Amino acid sequence: MRSLILALSVVLTGCSALNPAEWISPYQLDIPQGNTVSEESLARIKPGMTRSQVRFVLGTPLLNDPFHADRWDYAFRLVRDGKLAENTRLTLHFNGDTLARTETYGLAKPQAASEPAAVVTPATQ
Structure with missing residues (x-):
C-alpha cells in the first residue's frame, strides 16, 4: 500500500510539470484579414492610372488615411x-488623381512597363 501511494505521488508530481495550456487549446479558425492582391491584378496596375481605375482593378483600399490622402x-x-x-x-x-509609384512587401514586383498604361474603365449601369 505504501509503495502504491509513493508511485502515485511520483506520477502526479511528474504530471504537474506539464502545462495543459500547451497541449490542450481550443480550435481557432483561419480568418484572412485585409485585401488579397493577386500577382495578376498587381501586374495590371501601372503608373499614370487614375484613382477610379485603380479602385476598379484592386477594390477599395484597406487603409485610406486622411493624413496621407495621396x-x-x-x-x-x-x-x-x-x-x-x-x-x-x-x-x-498618388500625385493628384494619378498613380505615381507603388511599394510592395511580400508580393512579386511587377515587370517594368514598356507600354503606356491601358485604359481601364469601370462599367456603369
Whole structure:
C-alpha cells in the first residue's frame, strides 16, 4: 500500500510539470484579414492610372488615411495555427488623381512597363 501511494505521488508530481495550456487549446479558425492582391491584378496596375481605375482593378483600399490622402494601403495577413502564414502589403502613392509609384512587401514586383498604361474603365449601369 505504501509503495502504491509513493508511485502515485511520483506520477502526479511528474504530471504537474506539464502545462495543459500547451497541449490542450481550443480550435481557432483561419480568418484572412485585409485585401488579397493577386500577382495578376498587381501586374495590371501601372503608373499614370487614375484613382477610379485603380479602385476598379484592386477594390477599395484597406487603409485610406486622411493624413496621407495621396497614399492607399492594401494589406493582407493570414495566421494559421498561431503562426503567421502570409503577410503582404501594397502601398500606392498618388500625385493628384494619378498613380505615381507603388511599394510592395511580400508580393512579386511587377515587370517594368514598356507600354503606356491601358485604359481601364469601370462599367456603369
